[in-house]
Amino acid sequence: MMMMGETxxxxxxxxxxxxxxxxxxxxxxxxxxxxxxxxxxxxxxxFVYPYIQIKFHEFTGEYLKRSEAYAAxxxxxxEKSSSEAKNLKAVVVKDSSQSVQLSMDENEEVTDExxxxxxxxxxxxxxxxxxxxxxxxxxxxxxxYKHTFHKSHREILKAxxxxxxxxxxxxxxxxxxxxxxxxxxxxxxxxxxxxxKKEEIINDLIKFSQGKEYYAKIGKPWKRGYLLYxxxxxxxxxxxxxxxxxxxxxxxxxxxxxxxDNTELRRLLIEMTSKSIIPASKMANGEEESNSKVTLSGLxxxxxxxxxxxxxxxxxxxxxxxxEKLDPALIRRGRMDKHIxxxxxxxxxxxxxxxxxxxxxxxxxxxxxxxxxEETNITPADVAENLMPKSLNDDAETCLKKLIEAIKTxxxxxxxxxxxxxxxxxxxEEREKQEASQDDxxxxxxxxxxxxxxGVEVVIDDKTxxxxxxxxEVIA
Ligand SMILES: Nc1ncnc2c1ncn2[C@@H]1O[C@H](COP(=O)(O)OP(=O)(O)OP(=O)(O)O)[C@@H](O)[C@H]1O
Ligand SMILES: [Mg+2]
Numbered sequence: 275m276m277m278m279g280e281t282x283x284x285x286x287x288x289x290x291x292x293x294x295x296x297x298x299x300x301x302x303x304x305x306x307x308x309x310x311x312x313x314x315x316x317x318x319x320x321f322v323y324p325y326i327q328i329k330f331h332e333f334t335g336e337y338l339k340r341s342e343a344y345a346a347x348x349x350x351x352x353e354k355s356s357s358e359a360k361n362l363k364a365v366v367v368k369d370s371s372q373s374v375q376l377s378m379d380e381n382e383e384v385t386d387e388x389x390x391x392x393x394x395x396x397x398x399x400x401x402x403x404x405x406x407x408x409x410x411x412x413x414x415x416x417x418x419y420k421h422t423f424h425k426s427h428r429e430i431l432k433a434x435x436x437x438x439x440x441x442x443x444x445x446x447x448x449x450x451x452x453x454x455x456x457x458x459x460x461x462x463x464x465x466x467x468x469x470x471k472k473e474e475i476i477n478d479l480i481k482f483s484q485g486k487e488y489y490a491k492i493g494k495p496w497k498r499g500y501l502l503y504x505x506x507x508x509x510x511x512x513x514x515x516x517x518x519x520x521x522x523x524x525x526x527x528x529x530x531x532x533x534x535d536n537t538e539l540r541r542l543l544i545e546m547t548s549k550s551i552i553p554a555s556k557m558a559n560g561e562e563e564s565n566s567k568v569t570l571s572g573l574x575x576x577x578x579x580x581x582x583x584x585x586x587x588x589x590x591x592x593x594x595x596x597x598e599k600l601d602p603a604l605i606r607r608g609r610m611d612k613h614i615x616x617x618x619x620x621x622x623x624x625x626x627x628x629x630x631x632x633x634x635x636x637x638x639x640x641x642x643x644x645x646x647x648e649e650t651n652i653t654p655a656d657v658a659e660n661l662m663p664k665s666l667n668d669d670a671e672t673c674l675k676k677l678i679e680a681i682k683t684x685x686x687x688x689x690x691x692x693x694x695x696x697x698x699x700x701x702x703e704e705r706e707k708q709e710a711s712q713d714d715x716x717x718x719x720x721x722x723x724x725x726x727x728x729g730v731e732v733v734i735d736d737k738t739x740x741x742x743x744x745x746x747e748v749i750a
Contacts, residue, residue: 326425331418347419351395352377354384380417391430394422442524446532446542456525458515464630465509465516466623466654467616475513478612479521483587495582499590501605503597504616507655510593513616514553523551523589530554530568536576539568543576548586552577555593571601574609618651627654631661632670639674646678650685 332344361379378384383396400416443456462472482498489496500517502510518525526546533539546552554570574590581588592610594600605613619627621644628634660677663669668676 324425325422326428328421329418330421332416344417344419347395348377351384351386351419354386389430391423391427396420396422441518441522444524444526444546446526446529448532449534449538451526451542451545453524456515456518458519460512460515461519462516464626465512466619466626466630466657467509468620468622471614475517475612475614476520479517482589483521486587495584495588496586497577497581497588497590498612499592499608499610501597501610501613502591502593502616503613504595505618505653506595507653508616508618509654510616511553513614514551514591514593517589517591518551521549521551521589523549526550526552528552528554528573530570530573533568536568536572539573540576540580543580544584546588548584548588551589551591553591553593571604574604578609619647619654619657621647623654624657627658627661628674631658632663632673634670634674637670637674639671639678643674643678643681646681646685650681651688652681652684656680656684 330341330343330347332341334341361382362376363379364376378395378397380397380399383394386393386395397417397419400418441456442453444451444453446452462476465472478498486496502513504510514525517523524547528542533542554573577590590610592605597605597613597615604610621640624643624647625635625640628637628640634640657677660680661673663673
């Protein structure tokens with residue numbers, strides 16, 4: 275640590291000397307010689323100071339908002355600095371806890387290792403040179419964290435930054451995309467579904483992300499369509515978030531009812547960046563199509579055409595609660611390459627939720643719940659809701675018992691619903707039967723009337739009618 279500080283101060287004086295020499299050169303050397311020296315001086319500077327520095331200022335923007343990056347670094351370094359740094363300051367955390375957090379004092383330096391790369395952090399303070407009197411001199415001081423690393427790591431850090439870059443959630447409002455930071459915590463780890471199915475999806479995504487050359491070779495656009503289907507609350511939206519997080523993609527949540535016409539749709543689609551995912555859904559009754567000038571099938575057709583012309587990887591995820599009601603043309607392979615069913619909660623999915631929500635890996639009640647889940651249709655959303663502790667006294671066992679009760683209730687309700695449906699079905703069938711026989715009577719009566727008007731005797735049964743008709747024909 276000391277060594278680093280010393281090296282920097284030596285470098286500082288070396289740079290000051292070169293600045294003086296530079297001014298001399300600038301004044302006395304001819305232009306072409308100056309430009310030659312300038313090009314070499316860059317190499318020299320990077321040779322004598324082979325480090326890259328990044329500053330994170332505490333206050334940013336027009337309204338001097340406290341930077342989230344600065345706050346995050348402060349929190350991150352508070353633990354490190356309390357064991358390493360000699361000069362610390364105590365800050366009261368402004369949340370409900372009102373706890374005290376130790377952070378680095380000005381000019382204090384902390385060494386850190388990031389993915390095997392040595393980096394240094396130092397906090398600096400700028401005090402403005404002002405002659406005016408201020409009641410709050412500390413308000414005018416500006417702090418920043420300086421992050422230093424060797425320039426040989428530039429590429430690796432760049433790759434890490436890309437990997438950790440913040441994802442965007444874009445929505446189309448008043449003809450343009452506007453975005454907020456996408457911070458959904460869903461991941462494949464937290465997604466409740468069978469591990470085999472999960473692995474299959476992950477492998478598919480990895481294969482797709484590595485497929486740039488392959489797609490180019492087979493002459494297909496680098497895009498993939500997923501169809502997620504299943505009842506409400508089975509994790510379709512959660513899976514879209516997990517895919518975006520896993521792939522590091524931005525989400526373009528296209529609201530078709532906000533799109534004026536096809537020209538606007540086309541422009542919005544072209545403006546989408548690479549590495550993006552577009553969710554689309556269809557309601558069962560086609561409601562969206564009546565409200566919107568552009569339709570889902572229109573969107574899919576555009577995507578087929580437009581995305582073929584733009585490079586870059588893109589995923590479209592289509593979700594529905596009613597796969598059986600979809601037009602097969604919408605979900606044919608090539609458009610929706612992989613069809614994934616999200617279903618009611620089974621034992622394996624439940625175990626993911628129990629680990630997530632209660633930190634429970636094994637418990638005697640899991641067997642009971644497993645049996646109950648086999649006999650009952652309950653969504654992961656309902657299971658999750660029941661697993662969540664609702665009061666300070668709720669421990670894992672209380673929550674599991676609550677879930678057992680909820681599954682039993684759901685089972686009971688499903689039984690009642692099935693019985694009710696069976697009763698309604700029987701009633702309907704009975705009604706239809708009666709209506710059919712009334713129709714027969716009506717038909718017979720009108721036939722009888724007609725026959726009578728034509729001077730033929732009333733006939734009731736089919737055989738007699740057939741005979742009568744035959745005879746009439748013969749007479750005719
Ligand atoms: N498979 C799952 N794994 C983890 N959590 C889930 C899962 N399914 C549902 N949940 C929980 O239930 C909530 C609702 O789920 P989600 O929004 O993903 O359902 P959905 O299938 O998209 O429903 P809808 O068809 O109504 O859009 C989620 O926020 C999550 O907490
Ligand atoms: Mg959803």
